Amino acid sequence: MTSTERPTAYHQRLPYGERVSAEPVLGGPFFAFDGDLRVVPLAEPVIPEPPRSGEPGGAPCPTCTExxxxxxxxxxxxxxxxxxxxxxxxxxxxxxPREHFRLDNLPAELTAELGPMIQRVAGAIRRIDGVARTHFSRFGDGSEHFHVWFFARPAGLMQLRGPLLSLWGDLLPHVPVEEFRTNTRTVATALTEHSGTPVGIAAG
Ligand SMILES: [Zn+2]
Structure with missing residues (x-):
């Protein structure tokens, strides 16, 4: 292996091709699985990384396209x-944001609005009946166009606290379409109290 493929001491000491133990997370209050679990073998780093959507050489930016x-x-x-x-x-x-920016080149005006926007969206999602808290995350690994994810954590479901909330969304029975539409209208209406308008399924 060359230093280019494993560029730092961090990369060089990891057990590529091996399965690390699942033990550290088993039985934890936020972990969704028990029984005999195997961690997938750790893959080699890919450097340089493939372009994300919206980057030169990558797929078109989905947000700018539609x-x-x-x-x-x-x-x-x-x-x-x-x-x-x-x-x-x-x-x-x-x-x-409507315009294509990354976090590191987001204009000062939009950066200043980001905190209030997070507060507004989190508060709007909590207006949904039975939602206790709103989680939010910026990953940024799929598309270059800056985006922040929000996840509604249902009240009382204490196992859903922590980093696996979005995964629970894949595991639990899906919300019926009509109830889901009501939820989108609740959120859009709450946001409209300050600016903007409901669109799409929230406007119907
Ligand atoms: Zn874009």
């Missing part, structure tokens, strides 16, 4: 997308 696809609310600068197939959570949503 800005209001799956959108439930929009104003002049921000779009909230949640009109996806329902999952097992009351709401999974994606906040994006």
């Amino acid at each position: 800005p209001e696809s799956a959108a439930i609310w929009a104003d002049d600068r921000w779009i909230l997308k949640a009109g996806f197939e329902p999952t097992g959570l009351p709401m999974v949503a994606l906040l994006v």
